Amino acid sequence: MPCHEPSGRRSPAAADDLLTAYLGAVYEVPGAAGTLRLVAGSHPDVVAPPCGRVHAVLTACNPGSVALDDHENGARQARLHAELDARGLHWRPAVNRAPGGGWLEPSCWITAIPSSLLDDLAGMFGQNASVTIADDGLCRLRIHRLHWLQPSVCDNRLQWPD
Numbered sequence: 001m002p003c004h005e006p007s008g009r010r011s012p013a014a015a016d017d018l019l020t021a022y023l024g025a026v027y028e029v030p031g032a033a034g035t036l037r038l039v040a041g042s043h044p045d046v047v048a049p050p051c052g053r054v055h056a057v058l059t060a061c062n063p064g065s066v067a068l069d070d071h072e073n074g075a076r077q078a079r080l081h082a083e084l085d086a087r088g089l090h091w092r093p094a095v096n097r098a099p100g101g102g103w104l105e106p107s108c109w110i111t112a113i114p115s116s117l118l119d120d121l122a123g124m125f126g127q128n129a130s131v132t133i134a135d136d137g138l139c140r141l142r143i144h145r146l147h148w149l150q151p152s153v154c155d156n157r158l159q160w161p162d
Helices: 012-024 070-086 115-124
Strands: 026-031 034-038 053-058 090-097 105-114 129-133 139-143
Touching: 012 139, 053 115, 070 105, 070 115, 105 115, 115 129, 115 139
Parallel strands: none
Antiparallel strands: 026 034, 026 090, 053 105, 053 129, 090 105, 129 139
C-alpha cells in the first residue's frame, strides 16, 4: 500500500502506481442478463447516457486508497446507498477488483448521474477517482482529487471534471 503523506498529496511514484492499479482494475456490475465488465478504455455494451450525464461506478470504501476495516467500509457504503436513495438516483450494487482478484471492494453502478453531482459525491466520500461512461460510450477513469494527479497526464482513458 503506498504511504499517504500528511499533506494529502502522494509522491509522483505512489500516484503513478495507484493510477496504474486503477486503470488495470475491473469494475463489475451484476445484472439479470449477466455481468457488465468495465475496464478503462473499453466501449462496454451499454446504452450511453444523455449528454451532460454519465453512468458511473463509485464506492465509499477506502477513501484516498487508504485501507479501512470491513466494518468502517460497510458503514461508509451504507451511507453512500442512503445518499443515492435520498437524491432519487438509480443505482445497483457493483464490485471493484484488481485484475488478480485482490483489493475487492463493493461499489455502486449509478445510471445517468449529472457529472457535477458525481464529483460532489466522490468528494463527499473521499474518492480519488470513479469509473464513468459518457455519451461517447467510452469507459474512463474520472479523476476527482486534482491535487493527487494533474490534468497534464495525456491518456484518453482519463477524464477530469470541467
